[in-house]
Amino acid sequence: MKKQFIKGLIGLISIALIGLISIQFYWVRNSIDLRNAQFSFSVRAALAHISEQLELLDTRSRMGERKQNKDWWLVPETSEEQSPTQKIDTVWLGQNNDPSGVEIISEQFSGRIEEKPTTSGAGNWKGTGTGSDAKALYAPSPSLLPPLQMIEDLLSGFLPLGKQTPVQERIDKYQLDSLLHAEFAERGIQTSYEFAVFNTFEQAVVSSTNDDQMLRSIFEQGYRVRLFPSDLFREANYLKVYFPRQRGYLIETMWEMLAIAAIFTLIIIIAFAYTIRTIVWQKKLSEIKNDFINNMTHELKTPIATISLACEALGDPDLSSSPEKTNNFVRMIRDENSRLGVLVENVLRSAVLDKGEVKLRTASINMQDVIREVIQNMEIQVRQRGGELNTVFQDSNPMVEGDRIHLTNVVYNLTDNALKYSPESPKIEISTRNKGSCLVVSVKDNGIGIPREHQKKIFDKLYRVPTGNIHNVKGFGLGLSYVKNVMDKHRGKITVQSEINKGSTFSIYIPHRYEPEK
Structure with missing residues (x-):
């Protein structure tokens, strides 16, 4: 796309x-x-x-x-039943239904009540005092109240006629x-x-x-x-x-409704993010695949062309009289064939590691011997470029348990990368030291360095640090991916420290004792 x-x-x-x-x-x-x-x-x-x-x-x-409080009426004392209309005065006694001992003061009567009537209901109250026509109190039933008094009594409960x-x-x-x-x-x-x-x-x-x-x-x-x-x-x-x-x-x-809405929204966001990530990743894979094919084509094209030319030269009848030239062409064919074998082996080895089908053949290994073997194979290439390849052994225990072939390839790949990405007169140092339960092998160079944003990606399969239109370094992007897979198999790890134009240091941590997967 x-x-x-x-x-x-x-x-x-x-x-x-x-x-x-x-x-x-x-x-x-x-x-x-x-x-x-x-x-x-x-x-x-x-x-x-x-x-x-x-x-x-x-x-x-x-x-x-209002029902509990009663009005007490002053009426003239007579033997006949008096009508409430002959009211002389009204005295409010609060909530006290018993007027005994209450001082009564009015215009027509003043005095003190002395005794209650002997019969229940309305009747005369005996009292002493002075007044023009009244000498007793009379308490009529509410049904005998006059209509105007009933209205006044009713309204006084709702209208602010008195104290609020x-x-x-x-x-x-x-x-x-x-x-x-x-x-x-x-x-x-x-x-x-x-x-x-x-x-x-x-x-x-x-x-x-x-x-x-x-x-x-x-x-x-x-x-x-x-x-x-x-x-x-x-x-x-x-x-x-x-x-x-x-x-x-x-x-x-509303938490149930809000929770459902939040879940669906989160699902949509996750699906969107995953879709975008997949699209971008597929695009990167496509670019990496194309880059890999181009690199593979160039890597295979050179030895194939060399072998083809050597075969044509060997077919020349004039070379039959020169055994020395014939031997040179034969050696050239053998070297290029070995180079093709290494390229194919690297690709197959990476594929096998990715599938998890590799079983380590562990044994007790002296890593100093492994490093010396790698240096012996790489020293000629380093000297041809006017460089130096040094070792600094600071470990007290160089023995580890692991697969010798894979660990040798790991050290070789790191040293080969240090050589490829270093300028003229490369200076490479391989050192060892003990740290905890691991042996640390570090490969340091004075190369071009790796930008910080790419340092976490260089261990991905087929990933190569972008160099623009410059393609002066050959490779497939399989070396560091292979190194990381091998270290994972050995329960170890790999780290990198790098600065632009100052060089890089790759360190592998190999456990002294191998613990197989359960």
Whole structure:
């Protein structure tokens, strides 16, 4: 796939993903707003019902109080039953049904009640005192009250004809809290709340808290309802209820829906990321494959061409008289054939390691001997370029358990890379040291170095550090991948330290004792 096509495809998928996520968030937000509106409606309905309940309770309380308090009438003392219309004066005695010992003072009568009537119901009260026409008290039944008095008695319970009762005396805080709790529970509202009753001066006269900050929140953000709306001539009082965790509570009530929405959104994002990653990775693999094929073609083309020329030369009849030239061409064919064998072996070896079909033939190995063997094979190439190949053995125990062939190839590949990526007059140093339960073998060079962003990728199969249009270093990108696979098989590891234009140091950690896979 072309780069422009991939960019366009990623752009379209990104737009679609952003659109889906935006719609998802819009839907969730609308759902929360709708739930908030339903919550507000339920709270306002509950408060309206509570206001009605409080007014009904207050009315019943005052009506009961009026029944318990009685008016006592002063009437002339006579043997005949007196009509209530002959009322002389009314005396309010509060909630005391027994007027004994109460001082009675009026325009027509003054004195003290001395004894009750002997019969129940309406009757004469004996008393002493002075008055123009009245010398006793008479208590008629409510049914005998005059119509005007009944109207006055009824209206006095609702209109502010006399002294007003403060709202804090008309409302019991604990009773109000119980009403709120029961009403909210009936409507499915199961979250904490705070309440307060405010007068017209915005003062809290009844509240569930004494915290000033909370009272301010109740006043500014609480749901409001007027109390005792039938009190037309009294000052207005308002009940306000505030829910500190309202938004969190609403989200908790929707957690199943929100969780499902979040899961689906996450699945979409993961699928999108995986798709993009796969597309990009496939493109990289395609580029690596093409690079590998090109490198393989060039690597195979040179020895094949050399062998072809040598064969043509050997076919020349003039060479039959020169055994020395014939031997040179034969040696050339043998060397190039060995080179082809090494190339094919590297590819096959990497494929076998990737499949996990390699079984290590472990034995006790002296790594100093392995390093000397590699140096013996590489020393001629290093000297041809005017370089140096040195060893620094600082280990006290060079013995490890491992596969000699693979460990030899590891040291050879690292040394070969150091030689290929070093300038003229390369300086290569192979050192050993002990660290914990491992033997550390380091190969240091003064080469071109590896950029930091590529250091973690160089161990990937077929990966080569980009060099632009410069192709002066031959290779397939299999060497370091092979080294890492071998170290993984030996339960070891490989690290790299590199700086641009200063060189690189590759270190392999080989356990002294091999522990096979379980």
